Amino acid sequence: MNKGQKKFRFALNLQTFSGGAEGQARLTEIEARKGEIRALLEGDGEVNIDELEAELRSLGEEAIEIRESMVREKRKSLAAGIQAGTVEARQTNMFTPGDTPDPAKEVRKAAEKRGKELKEMRAVTVGSSNVVLPKHTASDIRGTFNEVSSLIDRVTHKPLPGGESFEQPYLKGYGTGDYTGEGANYADAEPVFGKVQISKAKVTAYAEDSEEILKLPAADYDGEVMKGITIATRKKITREILVGDGTTNHLTGIFSTAATAIDAGTDLEVSEVDEFTLDEILFNFGGDEDVEDPSVLILSKKTLKAFATLRNTDSKRVYDVKTNGNTGTIDGVPYIINSACKDVDTATVGQYMMAYGPLSNYMLTIFSDIDVQRSTDYKFKAGMIAHKSSVFVGGNVVSKNGFLRVKKAAAV
Template identity: 70%
Template sequence: MKNQKYRFALNLQTFAGESEAEKRLKEIGERRIEIRGLLTGTGEVDLDKLETELRALEDEEKEIRQREKRAAIAASIQTGETEARQTAAFTAGNTPADPAKEARKAAEERGKALKENRSVTVGSSNVILPKYQASDIRPTFNEVSGLIDRVAPKVLLGGESFQQPYLKGYGTGDYTAEGTDYATAEPTFGYADINKTKVTAYAEDSEEIQKLPAADYDGEVMKGITVATRKKITREILIGDGTSGHLVGIFSDAATAIDAATDLEISVIDEDTLTNIIYSYGGDEDVEDTAVLILNKKDLKEFAKLRGDDGTKIYNVVSNGNSGTIDGVPFIINSACKAISDAATTTGQYSMAYGPLSNYMLAIFSDLDVKRSDDYKFKQGMIAHRGSVFVGGNVVSKNGFLRVKKAATV
């Protein structure tokens, strides 16, 4: 219930200078201070009466504020209508209002609004704007070929080496005369040695990077260790030279399961390239249908660009990121391949590999171990990140892949 002693009829349109509203709000504030003094004093007070009076003062103050707000909105609408009339007059060819005069009037209106404790909006171009920082980090293009996830894994935690036997071929029976020895027809075997190699990655960032930015830079550094490790391994599956501490890549002479005599040489990508690759792979009795073509993105582009005499596409290339199909034949992109279509690729360099990806075994001798430490360069506030994994790899099937190399241009 409101205390009638402190209520009065409020008409904002009659306020001027030190407005009645401002004066009354000041009185309300002073009365609140008096009530606070009574409540904290030692004399006896009527708590119910003071509580009722405080509620009345709060209601009255709220009513004054609301009416001031309504008046401000009405004034804003009126100003907008005035500007609209001036615009219409200008459009009709009349002389527009004096800009300097209008600017002074707007300034006076803002001053009056501030004086009456009303809010004032100023254009954003008139103040210093804060700088904002994104809370996320936009990713870059994929840098890891999916080849690493599609070869045959072999988990041998704690191991040092692994030897995988494979069948080279079967013998052939022969005619035998009575009383003579049977024809020898033993199957022959080979062995692919897979030895432990150590792949590492290292990175540093500052404590400011870890603590201050809104974006998770430190998390990206940690992720980068894993990406860097996978990036190296997926390239080495193709080009590892097989020396001590290195993987044996498909293109390496150390991949003894592959007979170099089966390598296919081509100089350009044309309408017969895919057919020649498919029918050159495998044994004499079958055409394999589960193989994958590993190639450079530039050569994939050449397949997609080929056109017949009538302008139709020679190959139907369907891409899905790092992989896809060429006329239904699966492919996977790996930048370690030297593109045949690239003038910088020299004669004899390997450009493609075709075969079932399970014919390459990647042995995992340890888990990927990623660690972070602030002990190194502690004085400089630098945080070190390192990752390591022990792996090995080799081709484990006889002529498991058809290797395509660049031939001399005719």
């Protein structure tokens, strides 16, 4: 090399050799597109994950090929410079000693750092790279069909925090005046009262899940478990409003013989749903002086289907059934579905199938709030998380003949 010849240190610059500018531009495009794909995968919109991940892999392979091509061009440029005497031979490794990156060394340093932090009982985070594409998980959980009748929300609620039992008086009827002679005693016409007892019942639910479900997925599985046991509690109570047997630690349901406010002699018997069924229910409910305004008919989905599919001789619908999820109307009469009701087709003789009346005639006493708790102590070694919920409630019919009960009659 001539003494006067200019010397320089060759620093890495991908745009200093032939094809470098074009390669760098394409790399910029690739990185931009990869950013767009990651945004799509992490977003809430519907995407084809397989296609996007395949495109990511293809872009990664293309970027590797471009960089390898650029490195080859760089080496050719260095070799030509050395041969011409314009670059010192000690620079043929492409980088100055201070500029040389060592990926393996960087990986080892990161691993050592994580190891030290683990020994110090500290949490560590390990990032992912483009070498292994991450598996993306939805951030929500798709629900299932409704499993809780809205009956529980529409009866009368009476909060009695810390209580044990409750007595609700109700009016059975009024007396009747009578003719009275001069100097004779007045006719007795006292109102007649009754009372019902509502005692405390404990309703519980329990579930377990693993700590992996709590920590790893993006979707809130653990939150869904907490929600699930609350629904399980409500699901039990709304059924017991109808079929609770009234024994110790049980609600008293509308269909129970322990619902003493209802005179069993007023029960209506039907063998099938026909064109007269709804009228029979309406005109048999209430007192002798009035036809009551439409209340609510409680029935099963299958019995509702029997109303909806009933046809007359010219194949026209007998009843106008309008549905709206758990509720709706039959010829303008409101109904509510509860799966605790037996359906008209499979019920045996004497089994209750429907109830009709104002839902306010049933009282649900709330002796405590629903208490939902989570614990990691039980099965700690196995990494399981326990969930439990409990509530103290009571219930009973609190009005004289507050509901007309419909049961299966023997076939004629």
